[in-house]
Amino acid sequence: MSTSTTFRPRSSVDTDQGKDKAVAGVSHFVLALWVVLVIAPLLWTLMTSFKSTSEIFASPFTLPATPQWQNYADAWTTAGIGNYFFNTVIVVGSSLVIVMLLGSMCAYVLARFEFRGNRLIYYAMLAGLTIPIFLAIVPLFFVLKGFGIVNTLPGLIVSYVAFALPFTVFFMYSFFRTLPYEISEAAAIDGAGEWTTFFQIMLPMARPGLATVAIFNFLGLWNQFLIPVAINTNTKNYVLSQGLAAFASQAGYAVNFGALFAAVVITVVPVLVVYVIFQRQLQGSVTAGTMK
């Protein structure tokens, strides 16, 4: 009999396979329930965005008789979502470019140069990752006021950059640490200055890291809510998240529910598209984050 500890008798394998099927079946069932719980609300919102307000109140289940594209037009113009969308693209776009540039510059210097105070700056950045923004928000309002940029898009951009900086520096730092020294040394021998070395050699080499951090920053900044609510109170300059919150709290009286649902869809679609395109990279970086 070859019943050593590593080999089980044939019959045991058979029962195991039966049990495996049962376990897999139960697992699929539970996971499917979860998937429904995730997707159903999203699909319901999408469907409802095509219904007229009276249809919405008649029944939550019926399909729209005719798709109400008007909801989208209403949301875009009357509710001002178009304007908020435009503001958001400007603010998120500019702050993303600026924070990626400044963040990688700062991370590069901290990662590759030795000087007094290097550690101190690094830990000051790290502390910024953990302290709640709420603690700083009131004085921030007055700092921006001092510069004359409170309630303006540039003020919002600067604040986004400042608060996204610690995360960017933290992740780009570990990325620049892994790049080989030989290449920058070779560049120096060939006569490249520090500026040339960074922009022509190190930054292009850091592209994978840049992409991951940029996606996380994009999602974070697109979804940012607290900073605009506190320091960007001029309706004309609203970004999507706060404009939508304002619209939602008002829709209870104005009752254009169709437009509200449409506005929700307009806000979700860009982020879901970005997510689906880059999901492999995102999930990969979650993995990398847990491995350190």
Add this chain to the structure above:
Amino acid sequence: MAAATPRKRRTWTLDRVSFMLVFLGLPLAIYLTFVVSPLLQAIGYSFTNWSGFNSNQSFVGLDNYVRLADDAVFMTAVRNNVLMALVLPVLVIVLALALATLVTVGGSSYGQTKGIKGAGFYRVVSFFPYAVPAIIVGIMWGLIFDPSSGLVNGILTGLGLEQFGSYPWLGDSRTAMPVMLFVMMWSFVGFYMVLFVAAIKAIPAEVFEAARIDGAGRFRTAIAITVPLIRENVQTAWIYLGIIAIDAFVFAQALNPNGGPENSTLTMSQRLLVTAFEKGQFGMACAMGVVMGVLTMGFAGIVFLINNVTGGRDRVTMA
């Protein structure tokens, strides 16, 4: 040996000086001006009665903090946030761990540890709520729980539960907080599930193989092998979720902007913004911010402590 000696300090050329000034100086200036300085100012202002609109401010010591302790509304908010910080991490972590376990070890128990079929699909879909802006998550669920046109009451009345015809889930102090916790859970479970899946996959297959040969069932393996080995990740998740619960601003604002029935979903963050920008009591608002900061750090400290006391220090590592 040249290779072993530390690299020589390079000389200060114009190229180098300008490089350091711009590369380090610029980001640092922005960080100090818009993050560090407001933080320090907030702590300072919390000891004054500053109203923000004039330069009248005098040092009032711990006055603001004493008044906060006597403020019934703020203390309700503190209790709500503490309750969320206790409940939310448990809910999310248990559910995320369960789903992660199903995805990773739901496959065949013979030979190599295999993930369940379609694991990739489950992972991608689970991550959806993380990509949806939190404010949208809140607004969307607010519509789903709407008394008259929402999906939930539609389903319940469809099942014959007529008493839910127009039940105000968010307008009743008994259900407002549970609904808010559920919505936050929906928003975060997927992210932590993906995190745990990654951590579980990093455990060498031999460990599971050995447990199986020793006769451990799947449940036993999950409790006795998986959880202890990904303890570090669980701790991180616990701290993040606690920080989220102590803030909770976006969800509270989307579901019940005014703090809900009998202030049952009021958060410190909501109170802080009202105190600052509607009442103009900036000194007081800064004190609230400090309370939030202290609670956040206290929470993280307690999680670390509990993890160490319960044996997290002599953890097994798979390096």
